[in-house]
Amino acid sequence: MKAISLREIKAFFSSLTGYLVITLFLVINGILLWFIEGEYNVLQSGFADLSPFFYLAPWVLIFLIPAVSMKSFSEEIKNGTIELLLTKPLSVWQIVLGKFIGIFTLIFLAIIPTNVYVFVLKDLVLEGQQIDYSNIIGSFIGLLFLVSCYVSMGILSSSLTENQIVAFIIGVVLCLFFSLGIDTMASLFGEWFERIGVLYHFRSISKGVIDTRDLIYFASMTILCLGITVFKIKTLRK
Numbered sequence: 001m002k003a004i005s006l007r008e009i010k011a012f013f014s015s016l017t018g019y020l021v022i023t024l025f026l027v028i029n030g031i032l033l034w035f036i037e038g039e040y041n042v043l044q045s046g047f048a049d050l051s052p053f054f055y056l057a058p059w060v061l062i063f064l065i066p067a068v069s070m071k072s073f074s075e076e077i078k079n080g081t082i083e084l085l086l087t088k089p090l091s092v093w094q095i096v097l098g099k100f101i102g103i104f105t106l107i108f109l110a111i112i113p114t115n116v117y118v119f120v121l122k123d124l125v126l127e128g129q130q131i132d133y134s135n136i137i138g139s140f141i142g143l144l145f146l147v148s149c150y151v152s153m154g155i156l157s158s159s160l161t162e163n164q165i166v167a168f169i170i171g172v173v174l175c176l177f178f179s180l181g182i183d184t185m186a187s188l189f190g191e192w193f194e195r196i197g198v199l200y201h202f203r204s205i206s207k208g209v210i211d212t213r214d215l216i217y218f219a220s221m222t223i224l225c226l227g228i229t230v231f232k233i234k235t236l237r238k
Contacts (some may be wrong), residue, residue, distance in 0.1 A: 004098025066171025069154030142205030
């Protein structure tokens with residue numbers, strides 16, 4: 001499993017993919033948060049707060065993560081290397097988890113540099129204001145759990161087709177449905193329906209309180225998507 005993860009990470013950084021993902025994530029968020037005038041501009045908000053970043057980041061990741069994960073299995077299936085991979089002394093679960101850890105690590109590396117925003121906030125604190133560190137820490141933790149869900153959805157999408165573009169589209173649709181889709185439908189079915197969505201639990205953790213119900217949700221969603229991926233990969237055995 002470790003070898004699979006390292007292979008994924010090396011594959012990303014042996015080409016421009018890994019560097020492009022990290023750069024895009026930082027540039028898009030940086031431009032929206034610090035340069036473009038509007039409600040998401042931290043400098044214009046008047047508060048030493050990173051809420052705009054934690055609002056924007058999930059939407060950037062909805063498109064970025066499927067773009068990274070789309071070739072995880074699609075490429076293997078298209079090139080026929082999936083059969084070779086399945087002959088290795090690894091269980092299908094180990095193969096899938098290896099891919100998952102590799103992609104999660106790449107996105108994690110993209111998020112790490114955003115911690116510099118916290119130090120920038122210190123210079124923006126006005127007299128009488130305080131930085132809510134518990135809220136920021138909770139939001140970063142919630143963002144990582146959100147990433148785990150999106151990565152598992154992206155890998156699942158990649159296992160369903162040998163076409164990377166189709167895998168990307170399916171991944172984006174899945175991520176959008178369990179975020180914006182569920183939030184929108186909650187107005188029709190009631191507040192209880194909102195709890196099915198990832199953003200509900202992300203917002204809950206972002207308040208700085210770690211609730212086991214949120215952790216169980218993220219773990220369940222991730223395991224469910226990876227489990228379906230395992231089942232699909234097993235059907236490819238000949």
